[in-house]
Amino acid sequence: MDKNQIEEMVFAVVSQQFNVPIHDVTPKILLIDDLGADSAALVEFSARLEDTxxxxxxxxxxxxxxxxxxxxxxxxxxxKLNAATGTGG
Known part of the structure; x- marks a missing residue:
């Protein structure tokens, strides 16, 4: 998976979880400062990324x-580390 695909997937998760239009999601967004994420939202976000x-x-x-x-x-x-070590998915 290349970096552009990863970006698209992360942006989709951010858009869905934080109810932000996908066209407004950029690499410069900060989860707490820009999206108002609290600790519970960060845990949920981590879980969604792991599922994704x-x-x-x-x-x-x-x-x-x-x-x-x-x-x-x-x-x-x-x-890349997972691919090199044969762990993860």
Whole structure:
């Protein structure tokens, strides 16, 4: 899966969970500052991402102060690590 596909999937999850039109979702959005995510929303968001990508991620709540671009980079790199080690999905 390439980075553009990951971005599209993350944007779709953000749009659905936070009720934001997909065309308004950009890599510069911050989950807490821009979308008002609280800790419960971050946990739910992490779970949705794990369901979407069929893998487990380390606790993504630490990325709450990062923008979506950084989150997409993290997921992209996590996927590469899984492929290299034969773990995850």
């Amino acid at each position: 990508f069929k893998t487990e991620f380390p606790d993504l709540r630490y990325l709450a102060d990062k923008d979506l671009g950084e989150l997409i980079d993290f997921i992209s790199n996590h996927g």
